[in-house]
Amino acid sequence: MAEEYDFELVFVKNNHEFVDEYMKKPEFVELMRRLGALGDGNQDQSTLSPDEWEVAYLYLAFVLRKRGQPDQTRKNSRRDKGKMHLNKEDIENVNGAV
Numbered sequence: 001m002a003e004e005y006d007f008e009l010v011f012v013k014n015n016h017e018f019v020d021e022y023m024k025k026p027e028f029v030e031l032m033r034r035l036g037a038l039g040d041g042n043q044d045q046s047t048l049s050p051d052e053w054e055v056a057y058l059y060l061a062f063v064l065r066k067r068g069q070p071d072q073t074r075k076n077s078r079r080d081k082g083k084m085h086l087n088k089e090d091i092e093n094v095n096g097a098v
Contacts, residue, residue, distance in 0.1 A: 006067045007064040008064065008065050012060055014057055014060055015061060018061035
């Protein structure tokens with residue numbers, strides 16, 4: 001799906017790797033405090049139980065970056081995404097007792 005919209009993968013890490021790397025950076029620690037991810041914000045304590053932390057390994061953190069401007073053909077083909085186009089031949093009437 002990312003390719004369809006011309007995104008490239010910058011990085012992908014499991015949640016443990018991501019937290020380990022970014023919790024070493026003060027600006028991210030502060031952000032986690034403000035988000036309430038470190039307990040009440042007054043201590044460096046996780047809000048996850050040991051079991052929850054173990055399962056968090058299964059989650060991924062990833063960053064996608066938009067490539068350059070899409071060419072006009074691709075832009076036009078995406079304009080109607082999500083819309084359903086029906087022709088008369090697509091419609092079938094079913095008669096029967098309910």
